[in-house]
Amino acid sequence: MAMAATSITVSNPNISSHKHPKSLSSNNFRSNLRIPTTYLTKFPFKNLSSSSPSSLTPLCATTTPSSSTSKETIPNKTFHGLCYVLGNNIDTDQIIPAEYLTLVPSKPDEYRKLGSFALIGLPATYKTRFMEPGEDKSKYSIVIGGENFGCGSSREHAPVALGAAGVKAVVAESYARIFFRNSVATGEVYPLESEVRLCDECSTGDVVTIELAESLLINHTTGKEYKLKPIGDAGPVIDAGGIFAYARKTGMIPSAVPS
Amino acid sequence: MASSTIASSSTPFIKQNELGRSSFSSTYLPIQRCSRKASRKVVSVMAPTQSQRPPSTTGSVKTGMTMTEKILARASERSQLVPGENVWVNIDVLMTHDVCGPGTIGIFKKEFGENAKVWDREKIVIIPDHYIFTSDERANRNVDILRDFCMEQNIKYFYDIKDLSDFRANPDYKGVCHIALAQEGHCRPGEVLLGTDSHTCNAGAFGQFATGIGNTDAGFVMGAGKLLLKVPPTLRFVMDGEMPNYLLAKDLILQIIGEISVAGATYRSMEFVGSTVESLSMEERMTLCNMVVEAGGKNGVVPADSTTYKYLEGKTSVEFEPLYSDDKARFLSEYRFDVSKLEPVVAKPHSPDNRALARECKDVKIDRVYIGSCTGGKTEDFLAAAKLFHASGREVKVPTFLVPATQKVWMDIYSIPVPEFGGKTCSQIFEEAGCDTPASPNCGACLGGPRDTYARMNEPKVCVSTTNRNFPGRMGHKEGQIYLASPYTAAASALTGFVTDPRDFLQ
Known part of the structure; x- marks a missing residue:
């Protein structure tokens, strides 16, 4: 715990705050978080899990630039929060059922509404619901799934609904192609792949941290950490906010939208 | 850099199967702790895509390409493409x-x-x-x-x-x-x-x-x-x-x-x-x-x-040039x-790969049948259903919803007299069999849609459907059960009120 105290800068917003702006997890809170990656099974945060999750203060911080990693290709980002755990083959109908597809993601008020319906299509067997009724942000900022996450319909409303609900990253064993691509193209969520079946290792409500640059997921509740597959060249695209923002940032297309 | 944006590191999981020659049958190893040794082990299992491909042919011999590779090569103005390239x-x-x-x-x-x-x-x-x-x-x-x-x-x-x-x-x-x-x-x-x-x-x-x-x-x-x-x-x-x-x-x-x-x-x-x-x-x-x-x-x-x-x-008046896989395509x-040995199948709830023989599901009682969608709402799909109804001479026992995919399909159902039906149209056969009147063409209840969508599953029913997906909630109700089937199987099931092998009526 002493190490945590010295190496973590805690930022303010509460996990369940639904006013939590999207940018908080990125540059605005670029502080000094560094989590050593050498721990295997024990993590000094383990005792955090004994406290009530809702009282936890999330770490919305990024790692300091490290000379050993390429800042060009891997965004130095950390996501911290509660995870929501799903199984295999979570299709886009479960993420956002077709009756809500009348909402147009490019319209800001409808974008918010899509968030309020995120994962509403999950069957009743998921006792803990992802969204509280009446809320438009979820208290879960990380979604963990099994194989073939996001299969089915090509609806871009799916990654959009998750992003609008406040999800920063999905961690799954594998993805359906279109969901993966839509996540990158929109920059809404990081579609990360785990090396092991994390949905069997984590439980809904566990407190987790994802170190993007280290491709690492730490479950503070269980004290275990897991290697993720590197996000690779998709990382900077998502970091920029999607393909258009990335293309502008890198000079592929003119930086200003013609009027 | 951007050109590799789409090259995710994804190596999809493949179930072991009987017919595939692929070596993908390994499953992910559940790793209890983050051991580097274990991680490496998984990585070696996870990257078969590249090793599966034979080394590229070099020199003057052109590497064979598949049809898909050739279409993408022409459309990207390349003479040669290999899988994995971003173009x-x-x-x-x-x-x-x-x-x-x-x-x-x-x-x-x-x-x-x-x-x-x-x-x-x-x-x-x-x-x-x-x-x-x-x-x-x-x-x-x-x-x-x-x-x-x-x-x-x-x-x-x-x-x-x-x-x-x-x-x-x-x-x-x-x-x-x-x-x-x-x-x-x-x-x-x-x-x-x-x-x-x-x-x-x-x-x-x-x-x-x-x-x-x-x-x-x-x-x-x-x-x-x-x-x-x-x-x-x-x-x-x-x-x-x-x-x-x-x-x-x-x-x-x-x-x-x-x-x-x-x-x-x-x-x-x-x-x-x-x-x-x-x-x-x-x-x-x-x-x-x-x-x-x-x-x-x-x-x-x-x-x-x-x-x-x-x-x-x-x-179409647009000129087109088809492309075909090379003999040496990889x-x-x-x-x-061997198609002659196959039997009618269904996909049971709640996944399109949850395959079973239709006859294995003969005890599954159903509440309705849906014939429609891009997958199963074409003219020939309705002709098939009508053929089975006509052959049986019986009436449906559960509500049977018919949603033609397009206006042309609708017209065909109403206007084409079918010699083997004694000159009757599909619509006449459907009416005699007691089906719902063919509805206005649209995607409709295949994916649920707005609450007032015709034939949407607003209650937890069991449906045999010619559509393409049977995920939870797909046709509207999260507790609904969808059996995906051919138009023959759907029509046969409508006649009995149970999932039914069409051979019961076609032979």
């Missing part, structure tokens, strides 16, 4: 509809400017089809957004509907986009078609590269006319043998999906060849290609042949089926 592909047709069109248009306007023009007004096809016959105001508004945009951009192919009270009062209105694309001549061999709908792969039946994309990618295509695509490796499905008279293409694709799983073709192309495929009509080939996405496939293709050209006669793996 900028020129798009021949971009299709969007009322569910994803407004969002695509929103992105196009935001990124290219309020006054921007689309890259080619003749290459964008806009088809309202999802939520049409509904009083949902937002759904109606979305069709208005499409209309305004098409007027503003002078889009050549917009299949509009204004009078919702009677679809026949709208001569331009077609219905389900994938079938409309085919019927209106937008599916052409050798071309590249992208659409904001996962079942865009339907057009692979014409030997076209066709796949589904999201709004953002479609917004990009709308302005730029091209898109960065990753070249998929190809799985080859060789289907030989005479098709028994109780089987339809739906049985074949459900058989395949059950074989390779819902992720078995993720990031891959599926090519269908063999004497059985050659004998299939265009509509049946569409059924085959329509559901490749249910196996995770990026696209599916059937080589164009005389059947294709005959279908296209009079439908396939990731090959699956062979």
Whole structure:
């Protein structure tokens, strides 16, 4: 715990705050978080899990630039929060059922509404619901799934609904192609792949941290950490906010939208 | 750098299967702790895609390419492509509809400017089809957004509907986009078609590269006319043998999906060849290609042949040049089926790969039958259902909903006298069998949709459906149970009130 105290800068917003702006997890809170990656099974945060999750203060911080990693290709980002755990083959109908597809993601008020319906299509067997009724942000900022996450319909409303609900990253064993691509193209969520079946290792409500640059997921509740597959060249695209923002940032297309 | 954006490190999980020669049968090892040793072990299992491919042929010998590779090579102005390459592909047709069109248009306007023009007004096809016959105001508004945009951009192919009270009062209105694309001549061999709908792969039946994309990618295509695509490796499905008279293409694709799983073709192309495929009509080939996405496939293709050209006669004046897999083309793996030995199958709830023989489910009591959608709502699908009803001479025991895919299908049902039905039309057969009157063409209840959608499952019912997906909640109710089946099996099940093998009536 002493190490945590010295190496973590805690930022303010509460996990369940639904006013939590999207940018908080990125540059605005670029502080000094560094989590050593050498721990295997024990993590000094383990005792955090004994406290009530809702009282936890999330770490919305990024790692300091490290000379050993390429800042060009891997965004130095950390996501911290509660995870929501799903199984295999979570299709886009479960993420956002077709009756809500009348909402147009490019319209800001409808974008918010899509968030309020995120994962509403999950069957009743998921006792803990992802969204509280009446809320438009979820208290879960990380979604963990099994194989073939996001299969089915090509609806871009799916990654959009998750992003609008406040999800920063999905961690799954594998993805359906279109969901993966839509996540990158929109920059809404990081579609990360785990090396092991994390949905069997984590439980809904566990407190987790994802170190993007280290491709690492730490479950503070269980004290275990897991290697993720590197996000690779998709990382900077998502970091920029999607393909258009990335293309502008890198000079592929003119930086200003013609009027 | 951007050119590798799409090269995710994904190596999809494949279930062990009986027929595949692939070495993908290893499962992920559950690792209890983050041991580096264990991680390496998994990595070695996880990266078979590259090692599976034989080394590239070098020197003057041209490496053979598959049909999909050749289409993408031509469209990206390359002479050679290998799977895994990311290339900028020129798009021949971009299709969007009322569910994803407004969002695509929103992105196009935001990124290219309020006054921007689309890259080619003749290459964008806009088809309202999802939520049409509904009083949902937002759904109606979305069709208005499409209309305004098409007027503003002078889009050549917009299949509009204004009078919702009677679809026949709208001569331009077609219905389900994938079938409309085919019927209106937008599916052409050798071309590249992208659409904001996962079942865009339907057009692979014409030997076209066709796949589904999201709004953002479609917004990009709308302005730029091209898109960065990753070249998929190809799985080859060789289907030989005479098709028994109780089987339809739906049985074949459900058989395949059950074989390779819902992720078995993720990031891959599926090519269908063999004497059985050659004998299939265009509509049946569409059924085959329509559901490749249910196996995770990026696209599916059937080589164009005389059947294709005959279908296209009079439908398009655009010149096209089909492409075919080289003899030396490399396939990731090959699956062979003797179709004459297959039996009618269904996909049980809640996954399209949850395959079972129809006769194994004979004790499953059902509440309704749905015949419709891009997968199972074509003229031949209704002819098949009518044939079974006619052969049985019986009446349905459960509500049977019929939703023709397009206006043309609807017309066929009502107007074509079928000699083997004693000159009766399908609509007469359906009426005699006690089915619901064929409804206005649209995607309808296949995907739930607004609450007032005709035949939507608003209660937890058990349905046998000719559609493509049976995920939880797909047709409207989360506790609903959907058995995906061929039109024969659907019709047979309607007659008994249980999941029924069509051989009970066809032999």
